[in-house]
Amino acid sequence: MSHPQAKVHGMFELLEPIATVTFSEVPDEAFLALGMRNYWDGYFAGRAAPLGLVPAEVVHAVFYNFADGEVARHIPWVWGKVTPEEAIAVRERGSAAALRQFIGELADSPALVRAADLATRAAVSAPIEGRALYAGLRALAVPEEPVARLWHAATLLREHRGDGHNAVLVAHGIGGTEAHVLVALSLGMRAAEFGRIHHLPEARLAAVVDGLRGRGLVDADGGFTDAGRELKERIEARTDDLAAPAYAVLDADELDELMAGLGPIAAAVQAAGG
Template sequence: MTSTTLPERAGRRCHNVVNPLHSTHYFSPDLGHELAALGIEDPSAAYLAARAAALGPVGAGTVAATFYNFNPELVARHLPGVWRKASVEQVLAARERAVDATLRRLLGDEVVGSPAMAEAADLALRATEGCTRPARPLYAAHADLPVPGAPHLAFWYAATLLREHRGDAHLAVLLAAELDPVEALMTHTATGKGMSPKWAIGTRGWSRADWDAAAGRLRERGLLDADGGLTDEGVEFRRGIEVETDRLDRGPYERLGAAGVERLTELATGFLMPALAAGAFPEGMLGRN
């Protein structure tokens, strides 16, 4: 019988090494190549289409709501127009080809076809059995997609479900904390663990004026200091957001159990380190600067 007693933050630690392996394809030239062949050449359009395709040929409103921290004006520049260039089925197939190419390039064929990858896929898929659909639109949409047959793609698929399951819960917590999209981005970058401000502003479509205005609001709340760092109150505030997200996302990791979570964390870490060394993410993307 699976134990539901987990060490503190065990689920979050597991998420923190599984999620980047999902995210690698968004920054991969393979995704750009695949979608450019369909007529989707703009990097923002490619990201929005690849992540939103599971929802169907939706418009800007749905994507802005479910992605949360993107400027709706940026989303509206590309959606629903992108679906006139390619169907969701074409985008999903292109995304899977890009994931295959990306993981093979970053990890090598030997790791992709290894028993460790098959074990990680089995563990991650078992964890997804503890996910729930209500009020989780991005998770539920991806959960409707078929599980790929190849273990490395099945692992990536399960990582996608785990990512979006936590992400959907996280948005509920941000709403309860009364953080708007730019404030949410800013408090995350201020921890030093998210995208740098330059990347957050550029990829999410906000202006420097939007960013500065959000900083003013956060300073008024006592969460941000004059240098753009979190105050003591801000640190505790952000900690509470992550703890509450952990609570709402506990199902998959309780389903897997303490030993399973520890093993999945170990395996995913073993994949992530060489992927990072191989340049999985652009230089300067992460951190406060």
């Protein structure tokens, strides 16, 4: 069945902290122990592993929002230290351990088991067409242990939404770095202050902002124009629309139950700094 867009977006907000425990200290340390040189080696090894031994150009295309050359600093180097299959296993174990650490006694609660079951039903029901990273994750076995299963389901749903978001960005002619600029402005920041792009060469970032200014999306002071703000809102709304089919397998009561079950878990992760 269809669900209100507000609830679909609400699921994104609940799942994001759960899925992104994979980028926290415990998984990072597990990858470093395998010989990764830094955090980003582990990031690319773990997140790209479901795609297999593809070249950096493919990972760059699928991930979409990294600057030119960033992926190639890690792919294929990491595959000389770990196989994709090993990276998948390390990422799952480390992420489940991190999630368990963040949520404490909630990890052993019946509510978590139920949330994992409902989230998994949604996560394995979404369409795969045009969603390369989600499809790669869908091909993996679903973990049996409830905490790992919840993390896996959250990751599937996150990447399903992310693949759709990238499609919307392409349709609106917004590149990966431009997308980061729009996020920064939506948060009330200037582009040069935003963590994902502040490291870019000043001339490169200025050129991106100038391009957005030329399209009438950024004003002379480097902030949003009305058109820029409207475009950002339209992209987010369309992204939610494309994420919605994943939840069609759940009825209204089940989706409400899932959201209620995820609430304390997401809050615990955020409170713990995850």
